Amino acid sequence: MPSSATAAPPAPPLSLRLSDAALLLVALLWGTSYGVAKGALVYYPVLGFLAVRFGLTFALLLPALLRASAPQRRAALRSGLPLGLLLASIFACETFGLAHTQASNAALLxxxxxxxxxxxxxxxxxxxxxxAVWACTGVSLLGAALLSGGVPGAWSVGDALILAAAMLRAVQVCCTSRLAQRTPAPALALTAVQAGVIAVAAAALAWALPGTLPPLPGHSAFWWATLYLVLGCTVFAFVVQNWALRHSPPTRVGLLMGSEPAWGAMFAVLWLGESLSVQGWMGAGLIVAAAFWTLRQRPAG
Structure with missing residues (x-):
């Protein structure tokens, strides 16, 4: 055999492979979250739902915050307060948007x-x-226009809010990467602070707006949906993302979750009985294709 054969590239480190696998699972969970959350919003308004969801998350993670050392708690507060405010803005845009558009549209946008x-x-x-990344950005925006029915001016309020949430998510990934790599705060403690900030912000805004915080619903469907979102889509997903950003660059984290819209659209069609037009499926295809093409173009970091 000739000895000049090209050597196989070295395998990525175990931490990177574990990070990739965990992020793909998060993508699946987040994809289903749009359909589940839309079902919960039938029973309770947006701000109250966010306060309940993240209040429960904070209660579950509070022991981890209390067990952390004093320096770790201070670090969690320094990073978690600004990140929590940013996440509160993201979830407000996402959830209000979800209330005014299809779950499949939300997952794709x-x-x-x-x-x-x-x-x-x-x-x-x-x-x-x-x-190449700039080109993919243009393709994705074209896909978003097709998915939402044409030119941006014709988009629904819900679609526009989801688009704003996507922009804020990109900022949040970068900010989390920078702060998480500089802080000694454990992932659970950091996530606890973030959840507490979101819960307080949502509850405060709900109290400030009369009629937006009715009594808690008694429907079991609401509580099962909330439990799924708290445990799978919030606690597990936030902890994994905070951990993964210590091992992967922000762009890789964002790109590895490019399967989220496919899971989300599939779940919305099967679970909620939603449908997309031919034009909508074309737009969805452009968005997903651009995401995975971007993954191939960007270095692994």
Missing amino acids: ISLCVVFTPPAEWVLLARRPSA
């Missing part, structure tokens, strides 16, 4: 975070994206 992350990384972390 939020995936634009994948292509918004490289430009955000350039602005916030001084890492310039390639020309």
Whole structure:
């Protein structure tokens, strides 16, 4: 056998492989979250739902925050307070948007975070994206226009809010990466602070707006949906993302979750009986294709 054969590239480190696998599972869970959350919103308004969801999350994670050392708690507060406010804005846009559009639309439009992350990384972390990434961004925006029925001016309020959430998500990924790599706070403690900030912000806004915080619903469907979102889509997902951003660059984290819209659209069609037009499926295809093409173009970090 000739000895000049090209050597196989070295395998990625175990921490990176574990990070990739965990993030793909998060993508699946987050994909289903749109349909589940839309079902919960039938029983309770947006701000009250967010206060309940993240209040329960904070209660579950409070022991981890209390067990942390004093320096770790201070670090969790320094990073968690600004990140929590950013996440509160993201979830407000996402959830209000979800109340005014299809769950399948929400899952697909939020995936634009994948292509918004490289430009955000350039602005916030001084890492310039390639020309191919800019091209993919244009393709994704075209897909979003097709998915939402045409030109941006014709988009629904819900679609526009989901698009805003996707932009904020890109900023959040970069900010979390920068802060998580500089802070000694454990992932659970950091997630606890973030959840507490979201819960307080949602409850405060709900109390400030009369009629937006009725008595808690007694429907079991609401509580089962909330439990699924708290345990799977919030506690597990936030902890994994905070941990993964210590081992992977922000763009890789964003891109590895590019399967989220496919899971979300599939779940919305099967669970909620939603449907997309031919034009909508074309737009969805462009968004997903651009996400995975961007993954191939970007270095692994």
